[in-house]
Amino acid sequence: MSVKLVNITKVFTDHDNKLKEFTAVNNVNMEINEGEMVTLLGPSGCGKTTTLRIISGFENQTSGDVYIDDELVNTLPANKRNTSMVFQSYAIFPHLSVRQNIGFGLELKGFGKQRIADEVDKMMETMGLGPLGNRRPSQLSGGQQQRVALARAIVNKPRVLLFDEPLSNLDAKLREQMRIEIRRIQKQFNITSIYVTHDQIEAMTVSDRIVVMDKGVIQQMDTPFEIYSRPKNRFVADFIGRANFISAKALSVGETARISLNGRSYDFPSFNPDMKAGASCEIVIRPEGLVLGRTGDDAMLHGTITQAVYLGSTMEYEVAVEGMENPIQAISYNPVKEGFLQVGEQAAISFDVVSAH
Ligand code: ADP
Ligand code: MG
Secondary structure (H helix, E strand, O other): EEEEEEEEEEEEEEEOOOEEEEEEEEEEEEEEEOEEEEEEEEOOOOHHHHHHHHHHOOOOOOOEEEOOOOEEEEOOOHOOEEEHHHHHOOOOOOOOOOHHHHHHHHHHOOOOOOOOHHHHHHHHHHOOOHOOOOOHHHHHHHHHHHHHHHHHOOOOOOOOOEEOOOOOOOHHHHHHHHHHHHHHHHHHHHOOOEEOOOOOOHHHHHHOEEEEEOOOOEEEEEEHHHHHHHOOOHHHHHHHHOEEEEEEEEEEEOOOEEEEEEOEEEOOOOOOOOOOOOOEEEEEEHHHEEEEOOOOOOOOOOEEEEEEEEEOEEEEEEEEEEOOOOOOEEEEOOOOOHHHHOOOOOEEEEEEEEEOO
């Protein structure tokens, strides 16, 4: 195990009112494997940065243990933990050239001139910074600056690379590009990495596994596929992508879950194992998993189209269904405009149980 957190809790005390306490990280447990890239994902204030700072040693946990490479590091100061952090504000030195920035840590370690030059050359090559060695940060684009920051972090061969929302300052297009690049570089160097973001697409793009957090508590830790298709609870389902929740009843739970919906029953292969027979439940189905039609006596639900937005490659629908508080969200692909359901029309809604949970 490369990084292990055991029962990590962080309680902040208010400066002015010492009685006022706030639990920012609440009994967090996780194990991150060597070479793995794990993302902490959750809304602002859920404790992502605090968790990262506890791993790096910039913050002390109130209780619990941090292990790096099976070494208990609770009392090891930040500069002895051999982690590197990449921030959104780059934190590269404005008065140093690209080369000097990348070589900075190696100089601190007392490496010889030739060795530093060689390692910096290699790193600049890998990062696509080849011709920019003598530039100052102010002469670089945002994406190039972020690449310098990443190169400077990696060249030190940290045991763990930590990213705190590194792409937040970049425009949308560059952000998409850099996500893929960060992932490529992380894999190439096989560096154990922990990546913090509030952006679910970013998390899906870069991660081997995602940790979804809310209010300091881990909600689910799983692969992107599991998180998206088998969310453990409503928070996870809602936070990752768009989700429809359809009330139903569990008839029996075994190899599959037999679920009653609108007077018919269906066998769902994917379900939470703690669901109880006889209890009410919710079916989670993504908009792209629904099929809309004009007729269909055997459809699962019926409703009225209340919104139809044509987006070129898709048509995005909202459908009001009697007895449901929120409209159903559905997507049709490759819409041929004239042929599609319009606002006010009746819609028959179905889905394959395989794509629901
Ligand atoms: P995130 O990175 O997920 O947005 P943070 O880990 O930065 O969240 O913060 C989690 C919570 O802890 C927030 O409510 C924040 O206000 C609080 N917090 C963070 N640092 C401190 C501090 N030094 N003193 C008091 N409260 C803090
Ligand atoms: Mg943060």
